[in-house]
Amino acid sequence: MNKLLRTVSPMCGCILVFLLSDDAGKQDQLAIIPVPEVPRFVFLSPDGGVAPVKKVEFVLIDELIRYFGSAFFSGCRITGTGIFKINRSASMTVDDSSDDGFIEALEEVLIRRRYSFVVRMTSTHESPAFIARMSELFQLDEKDVYLSEAPIGLSSFAKITEIDGFKRLRNEKWKHFAHPAFPSDGTLWDSIKAGDILLHVPYQSYKPVIRLLSDAAEDPAVTSIRMTLYRTSKSSPVVRALVDAAKRGKQVTVFVELKARFDEERNLGWVKRLQKHGVRVVYDLPHLKVHAKLLLIMRREGLGEQGYLHLSTGNYNDTTARLYADISLFTVNPRMIADAQIIFSRLCGKYTPENPHYIITAPEALKRTLLEHIEREIDFARLHKPARIVAKMNSLSHPELIAAIYKASQAGVRIDLNVRGICMLIPGQRGISDNVRVVSIIDRYLEHSRIFYFENGGNPEWYLSSADWMPRNLERRVELLFPVLDKQNQLLLNYFFSVYFADNVKAFEMQPDGSWHRKTLQQGQPPVRAQETFHRFFEQQAAN
Numbered sequence: 001m002n003k004l005l006r007t008v009s010p011m012c013g014c015i016l017v018f019l020l021s022d023d024a025g026k027q028d029q030l031a032i033i034p035v036p037e038v039p040r041f042v043f044l045s046p047d048g049g050v051a052p053v054k055k056v057e058f059v060l061i062d063e064l065i066r067y068f069g070s071a072f073f074s075g076c077r078i079t080g081t082g083i084f085k086i087n088r089s090a091s092m093t094v095d096d097s098s099d100d101g102f103i104e105a106l107e108e109v110l111i112r113r114r115y116s117f118v119v120r121m122t123s124t125h126e127s128p129a130f131i132a133r134m135s136e137l138f139q140l141d142e143k144d145v146y147l148s149e150a151p152i153g154l155s156s157f158a159k160i161t162e163i164d165g166f167k168r169l170r171n172e173k174w175k176h177f178a179h180p181a182f183p184s185d186g187t188l189w190d191s192i193k194a195g196d197i198l199l200h201v202p203y204q205s206y207k208p209v210i211r212l213l214s215d216a217a218e219d220p221a222v223t224s225i226r227m228t229l230y231r232t233s234k235s236s237p238v239v240r241a242l243v244d245a246a247k248r249g250k251q252v253t254v255f256v257e258l259k260a261r262f263d264e265e266r267n268l269g270w271v272k273r274l275q276k277h278g279v280r281v282v283y284d285l286p287h288l289k290v291h292a293k294l295l296l297i298m299r300r301e302g303l304g305e306q307g308y309l310h311l312s313t314g315n316y317n318d319t320t321a322r323l324y325a326d327i328s329l330f331t332v333n334p335r336m337i338a339d340a341q342i343i344f345s346r347l348c349g350k351y352t353p354e355n356p357h358y359i360i361t362a363p364e365a366l367k368r369t370l371l372e373h374i375e376r377e378i379d380f381a382r383l384h385k386p387a388r389i390v391a392k393m394n395s396l397s398h399p400e401l402i403a404a405i406y407k408a409s410q411a412g413v414r415i416d417l418n419v420r421g422i423c424m425l426i427p428g429q430r431g432i433s434d435n436v437r438v439v440s441i442i443d444r445y446l447e448h449s450r451i452f453y454f455e456n457g458g459n460p461e462w463y464l465s466s467a468d469w470m471p472r473n474l475e476r477r478v479e480l481l482f483p484v485l486d487k488q489n490q491l492l493l494n495y496f497f498s499v500y501f502a503d504n505v506k507a508f509e510m511q512p513d514g515s516w517h518r519k520t521l522q523q524g525q526p527p528v529r530a531q532e533t534f535h536r537f538f539e540q541q542a543a544n
Contacts, residue, residue: 014034014035014062014083014084014085014152014153015032015033015034015035015083015084015085015086016032016033016034016035016062016065016066016081016082016083017030017031017032017033017081017082017083017084017130017134018030018031018033018069018072018073018078018080018081019078019079019080019081019127019129019130019133020073020076020077020078020079021076021077021079029076030133031072031073033065033072035061035062035065035083035153036061039061040060040061040062040153040156040159041058041059041060041061041156041159041160042058042059042060042061042064043056043057043058044057044058044059056163056165056166060151062083062151062152066081066083069081079129080127080129080130081126081127081130082123082124082126082127082130082131082134083123083124083151083152084121084122084123084124084134084152085121085122085123085152085153086118086120086121086122086138087118087119087120087121088116088117088118088119089116089117089118089119117139118138118139118140119144120140120144120145120146121134121135121138121140121144121145121146122146122148122152123145123146123147123148123152124147124148124149124152125147125148125149131145131147171444174202174203174444174535175539176201176202176203176204176205176206176322177203177204177205177538177539177541177542178204178205178207178542179197179199179204179205179208179542180541180542180544181194181195181197182197182208182211187215187219188208188211188212188215188330189215189299189308192212192308192330192331192332193306193332195486196329196330196331196333196484196485196486196489197329197330197331197489198327198328198329198484198489198492198493199327199328199329199330200325200326200327200449200496200534200538201314201321201322201324201325201326201327201328202321202322202323202324202325202445203325203534203535203537203538204538204542206318206321206322208330209238209295209310209316209321209328210237210238210241210318212295212297212308212310212330213225213237213238213241213242213245213295214237214241214244216241216245216250216297216299216308217241217242217244217245217248217250218244218248219299220248221299221300221301222245222250222297222298222299222300223250223251223298223299223300223305224250224251224252224253224297224298225242225245225250225251225252225253225295225296225297225298226252226253226254226295226296226340226344227242227253227254227255227294227295227296227316228254228255228257228290228292228293228294228295228316228347229254229255229256229257229270229315229316230257230290230291230293230315230316231315231317231320232266232270232315232316232317232318233317233318233319233320234266234319236270236316236317236318237318238316238317238318239270239273239274242254242274242279243273243274243277243279246274246277246278246279247277247278251280252274252278252279252280253279253280253281253282253344253348254274254279254280254281254282255281255282255283255290255344255347255348256270256271256274256281256282256283257283257289257290257291271283282347282348282349287476288363288476288477288478289476289477289478290347290477290478291466291467291473291477291478291479292343292361292466292478292479292480293311293312293313293314293315293316293328293466293480294309294310294311294312294340294343294344294480295309295310295311295316296308296309296310296337296340296341296344297309306332307332307334307337307340307341308330308332309329309330309331309332309333309336309337309340310328310329310330311328311329311331311336311340311359311464311480311482312326312327312328312329312466313326313327313328313448313449313450313451313464313465313466314326314327314328314448314449323445323446324445324446324448325445325446325447325448325449325531326448326449327449327451327464327493328464329464329482329484329489333358333485335357335358336358336359336482339356339357339358339359340359342354342355342356343356343359343361343480347478358482358483359480359481359482360480360481360482361478361479361480361481362467362473362474362475362477362478362479362480362481363474363475363476363477363478363479366465366467366474366479366480366481367398367400367401367474367475369481370401370404370452370469370474370481371400371401371404373454373456373461374389374401374404374405374407374408374413374454375404376454376456377389377408377413377454377455377456378407378408378411378413380413380455380456380457381408381411381412381413382411382412383457385457385458386455386456386457386458387408387411387412387413387414387455387457388413388414388415388416388453388454388455389405389408389413389414389415389416389452389453389454389455390415390416390417390451390452390453390497391415391416391417391418391450391451391452391453391469392417392418392419392447392449392450392451392452392497392500393417393418393419393420393450393465393468393469394419394420394421394422394447394448394450394468395419395420395421395422395423395468395469395470396417396419396422396423396424396425396468396469396470397422397423397424397469397470397471398469398470398471398474399424399471401469401474402424402425405417405425405433405436406425406432406433406436408435409432409433409434409435409436410431410432410434412435413435414435415435415436415437416436416437416439416497416501417436417437417438417439418438418439418440418441418447418497418500418501419438419439419440420440420441420442420446420447420448421440422470423438423440423510425438426510426512426513426514427510427512428510428511428512429512430512437501437509438509438510439500439501439503439507439508439509439510439519440507440508440509440510440516441500441503441506441507441508441530441531442506442508443506443529443530443531444531445531449464450464450465450466450467450468451463451464451465451493451496451497452464452465452481453493453494453497460490461483462483462484462489462490462493463481463482463483463484464481464482464484465479465480465481465482466479466480467479467480467481495537496534499528499530499533499534500530502528502530503519503528503529503530504519504520504521504522504525504527504528505519505521505527505528505529505532506529506530506531507519507530
């Protein structure tokens with residue numbers, strides 16, 4: 001039985017277990033039945049489905065199996081049943097100190113992960129004997145078992161939205177609008193040279209990023225393409241463009257992060273495909289993950305080469321670009337292009353004595369830069385000069401940065417934080433964080449962008465970043481913090497912040513006791529839903 005349970009994979013979905021006893025009444029057997037993912041719903045229609053019905057009824061296949069379970073086990077008495085789903089440990093490491101055999105070692109780790117030890121079980125609650133038996137077999141403590149009165153595996157219920165008559169359960173489709181700075185046809189080179197461009201997906205279409213790569217692949221004047229890949233889509237147009245560029249004789253160098261958790265297998269496939277077609281692939285940096293997102297294209301123009309740089313808060317993934325709210329920057333700024341060349345040289349293992357000046361990198365300098373910027377705001381506050389910090393990120397858990405924010409609050413710096421996920425800072429504590437506000441937006445798109453603002457005594461600085469304020473991002477990953485220098489783009493980011501902190505429909509605000517309370521409309525107050533506001537904003541921008 002233990003051997004059988006070791007083969008139970010999270011990929012199986014839900015598992016139905018029968019506790020069986022023999023004629024003597026001795027409970028000594030478990031019967032395990034994987035519940036099929038498709039079809040999970042058995043629809044019940046009166047009159048054989050001939051007449052139209054106003055009411056849709058269905059039963060879960062797991063409940064049918066449970067109900068008719070006695071037919072499977074003649075001669076046995078069923079003393080209990082339960083449905084469970086498990087999570088296995090994914091924290092398996094591979095020695096990345098050497099390229100020798102790294103891919104083979106990673107492939108072995110991926111195989112072992114499927115059968116690693118169980119860290120959590122979600123289960124139905126009706127049979128204490130079942131829960132005790134499974135907890136014993138999986139060696140789980142009580143805190144590792146999550147009991148539910150609802151069906152296990154709720155993700156499958158999304159299928160209900162596809163049934164006729166259930167349109168109300170689906171989000172209204174929102175269009176992805178074209179960016180007005182980019183032409184509808186032709187190449188993008190002139191548009192990018194005309195000025196820095198911010199692209200905000202998914203409100204704006206991700207197509208300019210794909211077009212830039214396609215233009216680079218086809219343009220005979222393009223000499224080289226360098227980029228990082230952390231997570232990309234299953235049938236990635238990004239990879240197709242890189243392969244096409246290599247086939248056309250361009251120098252293509254790609255850093256593929258093979259340690260991107262749960263995407264390792266897909267990234268391994270991309271490495272092999274890219275190498276097959278002549279792309280130079282760098283796929284391992286010892287002891288660090290490369291989470292930075294940057295693309296550098298060099299093109300012959302006039303008497304020299306012109307660089308085109310794209311930096312992003314999100315991955316080069318055309319699928320998640322329709323679901324994740326991210327911001328990216330297109331620029332030909334020579335200082336930032338020079339920094340990008342230094343960064344790529346280091347990713348490829350080349351020593352460069354120069355350090356980047358405008359694009360700040362982790363783990364070398366990003367944490368130090370953030371701490372210095374917070375300390376600078378503290379100095380301005382003490383001098384009674386403008387001092388403010390506004391930051392948007394996915395998670396905030398770095399103890400040094402939290403301590404710095406507390407210190408800034410006590411010095412009188414006004415601090416507004418938009419943190420979607422983990423936040424280990426507590427706002428509104430008397431004498432500690434009186435000047436700190438923390439809100440979170442949970443809506444149809446995953447808030448994934450990182451935006452940072454520092455008042456700087458009346459000379460504001462704006463940044464975008466790939467990094468959250470967490471120890472892993474700032475100390476164990478290659479991350480980027482890059483400035484937004486164009487005044488119009490700064491005004492756009494300022495507008496984004498004003499809307500995020502005005503949201504009173506999908507926003508939650510953290511209380512001084514650490515709890516989250518959903519913001520509610522006050523009497524006479526108009527509703528503000530940030531993502532809906534942005535959708536209308538970009539719709540109007542595209543129409544003008």
